[in-house]
Amino acid sequence: MNHPVNAPLRAGFIGGGFMAAVHTRASRAARGRPTALASSTPERGEEAARSLGVERAEPDAHSLATAGDLDVVHVCSPNRLHTEHASAALAAGAHVICEKPLATTAADAERLVRAAREAGRVAAVPFVYRYHPMARQARFLVADGQLGTVLTLDAAYLQDWLLDPGDTNWRADPAAGGASRAFADIGSHLCDLVEFVSGQRIHRLAARTRTVFGRRAGTEVTNEDTAALLVELGNGALGTLLVSQLAPGRKNSLTFELHGTRQSVRFEQERPEELWIGGREGSRLLLRDPTAAAPDSARMSVLPPGHALGYQDAFTAFVTDVYSAVQGGHPEGMPTFADGLRAARLTEAVLASAAQDGTWIETPPETEDPA
Known part of the structure; x- marks a missing residue:
């Protein structure tokens, strides 16, 4: 997807709980634009989008992953859904930050590594410590x-x-x-x-x-x-x-x-x-x-x-590195x-x-x- 040079990256978030709050704060601090959010139900998505200051809610994760106007998707859903949600976002052309564990099996994690490479997308896991x-x-x-x-x-x-x-x-x-x-x-x-x-x-x-x-x-x-x-x-x-x-x-x-x-x-x-x-x-x-x-x-x-400096600062530094990589940078030590x-x-x-x-x-x- 095309993105104007130097414009804030448009970020989507799958999940509306504690980690979504951490991710949206970090995205905003990293000069991203929290654009869309989806949670387990449309109602929860609307509520989370309002409370976290995200521009709009999508009815479900599939709608968000395939929205077409997002540069990067943050996957903050329960572990069993990581493979499905990250795969959908990559297939739609988005860069992906996926919460750990990346997948609940090594076989699924291998598939995600392969999918990211084939898509030519930045794909990161927040080992933020x-x-x-x-x-x-x-x-x-x-x-x-x-x-x-x-x-x-x-x-x-x-x-x-x-x-x-x-x-x-x-x-x-x-x-x-x-x-x-x-x-x-x-x-x-x-x-x-x-x-x-x-x-x-x-x-x-x-x-x-x-x-x-x-x-x-x-x-x-x-x-x-x-x-x-x-x-x-x-x-x-x-x-x-x-x-x-x-x-x-x-x-x-x-x-x-x-x-x-x-x-x-x-x-x-x-x-x-x-x-x-x-x-x-x-x-x-x-x-x-x-x-x-x-x-x-x-x-x-x-x-x-x-x-x-504490945990949220470390998370912001991680997201800043990922966004830099999306824009062509090569940050040292990005997981x-x-x-x-x-x-x-x-x-x-x-x-x-x-x-x-x-x-x-x-x-x-x-x-x-x-x-």
């Missing part, structure tokens, strides 16, 4: 050799919003959310960040999962509440990953710590303005300061030091459908390992995209 400036700074420290050789890692993503058996939402239903819940939902973020910052792929893993509450609000549950992993990176580094949505007091605690032969580094998403740098002779806190940061970290620092496929393959490896009492499963990097 990459967009915290201090996560980029940690990545620079590793790549610059300041940690030495990474030997071990310790990482976790902990929440408590499903702590009680009465807590539920559509993600707890495998038909809507997929066979994996906690790992596909938040463990995928954790693995993406570990691989992105360390510069190493997880080459194999061993996992155990647990469904603590077999019923939630009277409905049977089969996808997991918690997952624990042992991982081995491509350079032989060993690590532990813990994922839980039943950790009291932990609201969105994503942390990772890498230990090298010279230094260690720790990033905490709930303290995004700092890095802990550990050394044998002493440790220190490195605070965000774009004047002294690595270029890619400074690029994300849109506010001066002391003016805290694509290929990264979504990587997460889907890791999710299936976790489930396979857990089904075999924690046996090691090989998860080497792909040598090429699906043909």
Whole structure:
């Protein structure tokens, strides 16, 4: 579809819940034009469009995906619908941002990677924790050799919003959310960040999962509440990953710590303005300061030091990069459908390992995209 040079990208949104609110705010901040929205019913779409300041509502996702006047479509619908909605938007000629998990199976994720390539469209997945400036700074420290050789890692993503058996939402239903819940939902973020910052792929893993509450609000549950992993990176580094949505007091605690032969580094998403740098002779806190940061970290620092940047800022930086790519740019470190496929393959490896009492499963990097 033709789009005037330098005009705001016309954005459509499939879904009207929490993530649609995050996406519309980010789109507007990235100088997009929130143009259309569709939700689960026409009535919900009208209500969400009004509350989120989107120009119009479409009656359903198919109508939005095929509207013909949208440059980019943000897919924020339940997991099971991602493949259908992203495919329709790509077929109609739109660029696509699809929430994670990209698909509930690796086979469907492969199909989406192939469809995006054949359509020649930008296709991205919001692994937005990459967009915290201090996560980029940690990545620079590793790549610059300041940690030495990474030997071990310790990482976790902990929440408590499903702590009680009465807590539920559509993600707890495998038909809507997929066979994996906690790992596909938040463990995928954790693995993406570990691989992105360390510069190493997880080459194999061993996992155990647990469904603590077999019923939630009277409905049977089969996808997991918690997952624990042992991982081995491509350079032989060993690590532990813990994922839980039943950790009291932990609201969105994503942390990772890498230990090298010279230094260690720790990033905490709930303290995004700092890095802990550990050394044998002493440790220190490195605070965000774009004047002294690595270029890619400074690029994300849109506010001066002391003016805290958080989750919504990271999301805006991600959408800004995607919109730049749509307009011909080549932003560094933008997560694509290929990264979504990587997460889907890791999710299936976790489930396979857990089904075999924690046996090691090989998860080497792909040598090429699906043909």
